[in-house]
Amino acid sequence: QVQLVESGGGLVQAGGSLRLSCAALGRTFRNYAMAWFRQAPGKEREFIAAVSGDGGRKYYADSVKGRFTISRDNTKNTVYLQMNSLKPEDTAVYYCASGNIALLTTPFVPVGWGQGTQVTVSS
Numbered sequence: 182q183v184q185l186v187e188s189g190g191g192l193v194q195a196g197g198s199l200r201l202s203c204a205a206l207g208r209t210f211r212n213y214a215m216a217w218f219r220q221a222p223g224k225e226r227e228f229i230a231a232v233s234g235d236g237g238r239k240y241y242a243d244s245v246k247g248r249f250t251i252s253r254d255n256t257k258n259t260v261y262l263q264m265n266s267l268k269p270e271d272t273a274v275y276y277c278a279s280g281n282i283a284l285l286t287t288p289f290v291p292v293g294w295g296q297g298t299q300v301t302v303s304s
Contacts, residue, residue, distance in 0.1 A: 183208040183279050183293045190275060190298030193267055197302070201262040203277030203295055210258040211235060214280035216289045217251060217262045219273035219300075226276070230262065234283025245271075267302045274299050 189201040201217070216231035230241045230251035239251055250263040260277055275298050278291035 183213075185277050185279060185293060185295035187275065187277050187295040187298040190300045192301045192303065195267060195269055195302055195304050197267050198263070198265045199267065199300060201264070201275055201277075201298060201300075203260045203262075205258045205260070205279065208279075210253075211255040212283050214283060214285050214289065215251075215253060215260040216278045216280065216291060217260075217275060218278055218291070219271075219275045220297075221270075221273040224273075228289060229275075231280075231285055231289040232260065233285040238285045240285065240287065264300070267300075269302045269304045272300060272302050 184206040185203055187203045193199050211234050214233050217229040218226050220226040229245055232239045232251045232253050236253045248266045253260040277295045279293040281292045
């Protein structure tokens, strides 16, 4: 099993930026794809972005394409989500998730979750 710990959430004004981090413990990090999801109050958890084990392939939800960037550093066992041009509708708890293989699949199938980090965007 892998343990995932997110950090970097907070309060930001609309148009601002945040970078989320997710540190992974317990498995060989490069052996599995990683993703970010989010869940706003009263809504279902939704997929945001995913990256393959080697970092070479990525894909995004249409709602964040061009504003958010997922990346990973396999030397630090960490995946990142750079969020730019934030909007109030980006307000949610953001979760990182691990996949079961290094290859990127569509849809992404999560097998492990972090505890979540709150992102609040004020208008």
